[in-house]
Amino acid sequence: MGFSKSSTSERTHKLDASSFAPLSARRLLVLGGIGLILVGMLFGDIFAVFVLHQNASQVGASLAAAAHAALAGDHSAVLTSFQDVGSFLENRGTKVDTHVHMIDFGYLALMLAILQPWIAFEEKARQGLAWLFLAGAALLPLGVFLIHYVGLAYSPLQTIGWASIFADLGGLLVILATLGFLLGLVNHLRSHTPAQARDGLLSDRSAAGRFLLGGGMVLVLAGFLHGAYYAGVDLYRHEALDTSILTEMAKAAAANDAGTVDRSLGAYGQLQGDKAVKIAAHAHSIEFGLLAMMLAFFQPYVRLRATWKIRWAYVLLLGSVLLPVCVLMELRYGLVAGGLADFGGLLVIIALLAMWIGILRYTGQLDSQAGDVG
Amino acid sequence: MSGSRRLLIVGGIALALWGMGYGLWYAVFAEHQALNGIGGSLAAAFDAAASRNPGAAETAFRNYKEEKHIYDRQVDVHGHWIGLAMLLIVVGIAFDRVRFAERHKLVLACAFLAGAVIFPFGVLLQTFDHGAIPRGIAILGSVLVIAALLAIMVGIAGREAPSE
Numbered sequence: 017m018g019f020s021k022s023s024t025s026e027r028t029h030k031l032d033a034s035s036f037a038p039l040s041a042r043r044l045l046v047l048g049g050i051g052l053i054l055v056g057m058l059f060g061d062i063f064a065v066f067v068l069h070q071n072a073s074q075v076g077a078s079l080a081a082a083a084h085a086a087l088a089g090d091h092s093a094v095l096t097s098f099q100d101v102g103s104f105l106e107n108r109g110t111k112v113d114t115h116v117h118m119i120d121f122g123y124l125a126l127m128l129a130i131l132q133p134w135i136a137f138e139e140k141a142r143q144g145l146a147w148l149f150l151a152g153a154a155l156l157p158l159g160v161f162l163i164h165y166v167g168l169a170y171s172p173l174q175t176i177g178w179a180s181i182f183a184d185l186g187g188l189l190v191i192l193a194t195l196g197f198l199l200g201l202v203n204h205l206r207s208h209t210p211a212q213a214r215d216g217l218l219s220d221r222s223a224a225g226r227f228l229l230g231g232g233m234v235l236v237l238a239g240f241l242h243g244a245y246y247a248g249v250d251l252y253r254h255e256a257l258d259t260s261i262l263t264e265m266a267k268a269a270a271a272n273d274a275g276t277v278d279r280s281l282g283a284y285g286q287l288q289g290d291k292a293v294k295i296a297a298h299a300h301s302i303e304f305g306l307l308a309m310m311l312a313f314f315q316p317y318v319r320l321r322a323t324w325k326i327r328w329a330y331v332l333l334l335g336s337v338l339l340p341v342c343v344l345m346e347l348r349y350g351l352v353a354g355g356l357a358d359f360g361g362l363l364v365i366i367a368l369l370a371m372w373i374g375i376l377r378y379t380g381q382l383d384s385q386a387g388d389v390g
Numbered sequence: 391m392s393g394s395r396r397l398l399i400v401g402g403i404a405l406a407l408w409g410m411g412y413g414l415w416y417a418v419f420a421e422h423q424a425l426n427g428i429g430g431s432l433a434a435a436f437d438a439a440a441s442r443n444p445g446a447a448e449t450a451f452r453n454y455k456e457e458k459h460i461y462d463r464q465v466d467v468h469g470h471w472i473g474l475a476m477l478l479i480v481v482g483i484a485f486d487r488v489r490f491a492e493r494h495k496l497v498l499a500c501a502f503l504a505g506a507v508i509f510p511f512g513v514l515l516q517t518f519d520h521g522a523i524p525r526g527i528a529i530l531g532s533v534l535v536i537a538a539l540l541a542i543m544v545g546i547a548g549r550e551a552p553s554e
Contacts, residue, residue: 266439
């Protein structure tokens with residue numbers, strides 16, 4: 017895969033090895049953060065391929081059953097069908113939340129890792145905060161994932177189950193840890209101490225780093241512009257259509273008009289699809305852009321040859337463009353576009369994994385050097 | 391650390407904390423109730439249709455529309471505050487690469503931070519008022535964010551070496 021000892025040994029001279037020592041806050045946050053992002057992305061890809069479309073069909077089928085039950089005047093079947101809709105939506109919603117929170121906590125961990133030299137606490141305190149952050153960042157998505165399966169079993173509360181309680185606890189841990197890091201940063205700013213020795217991560221201007229930073233910013237800007245366009249042109253139209261189609265469906269059911277009920281069901285499915293792809297394209301473009309920008313700073317830690325670092329940066333940005341663009345085309349080109357979008361997601365995962373392995377190799381080199389000295 | 395960089399990084403972490411706190415409050419005290427309300431209204435509408443009662447169905451759909459309008463915006467506010475906060479932090483870390491004078495960078499940082507706060511706040515206001523003012527605030531926030539990001543990109547792409 018193009019590993020190079022010489023280029024890395026040059027780089028280790030520029031980097032402060034003590035800031036990336038075993039179990040240091042920065043190392044915990046970097047490896048834990050990228051690990052969270054990788055698991056969250058893999059989870060998202062598996063969800064997109066094996067759950068998302070099937071779940072959408074089930075929701076559509078249950079809604080159709082509810083409309084036809086209303087048509088037949090069958091009250092109990094209406095309620096049963098809506099219970100099914102609720103269950104399918106909860107299943108989908110909790111999985112999307114698991115995916116999003118895991119990745120976002122990974123991003124936050126990477127940012128906090130970069131900020132470590134500015135956190136004016138003892139290393140031991142920073143380690144404690146890093147562990148607290150990672151524990152919360154793992155607990156929240158796990159709790160959210162289990163909400164659908166645990167439900168309200170043995171819960172002391174009427175609407176919130178144990179899985180939700182643990183998820184909320186995870187969120188609280190993350191908030192406390194982030195607050196701790198913010199206090200450390202404010203401590204540093206108030207102490208007016210001169211800037212620490214130049215941090216190798218911040219002074220790096222390698223080609224791969226610049227490419228990732230520039231490409232990431234363009235992706236974020238494209239996502240913003242697309243979001244603004246969506247808010248201006250589609251958002252209110254979609255919201256109005258959502259209610260008007262459902263109202264038409266219920267009115268047709270009350271009037272025993274099966275043809276209109278079926279047409280409304282088709283229109284509702286189309287609307288949901290249109291909404292989903294536009295929001296997904298907006299969100300993924302920004303998220304991948306942000307990831308590329310953050311990875312730009314960690315390039316000095318990636319123990320790969322410079323040419324390979326640039327190749328992986330290309331792969332990451334290619335996947336980051338491919339996924340949102342193909343998601344947008346999914347309604348017109350169906351499975352072909354959907355498959356390409358999933359492939360784009362896979363490219364991002366593979367590139368991220370390669371960089372993660374590069375960082376692991378760097379940690380191995382640091383640890384072995386420390387062992388030699390000892 | 392320069393003032394502009396400090397503003398973006400400290401402001402970003404504070405905004406992330408605010409967004410997470412809001413999300414935690416929402417998850418504990420509002421989300422489950424909101425979802426139950428949306429599901430209940432929809433089921434009531436179709437139940438009314440089964441009873442051949444279009445008036446009751448219409449009322450239930452009005453409730454559904456309002457509850458969903460509020461729910462969608464509250465979730466959007468949580469996501470956008472945190473997302474924009476993370477962008478503030480990353481841009482703050484990279485701010486030494488922006489080749490503008492410090493006073494211009496400070497203006498940019500203020501605009502970026504203000505946009506990141508105002509945009510979701512405008513969206514949140516829409517849950518109380520459907521009029522033009524909350525929408526205008528949200529638009530102003532998004533314009534500030536986009537314009538600031540564009541200017542920062544131009545600054546990073548510039549040729550002069552930074553004199554921070």
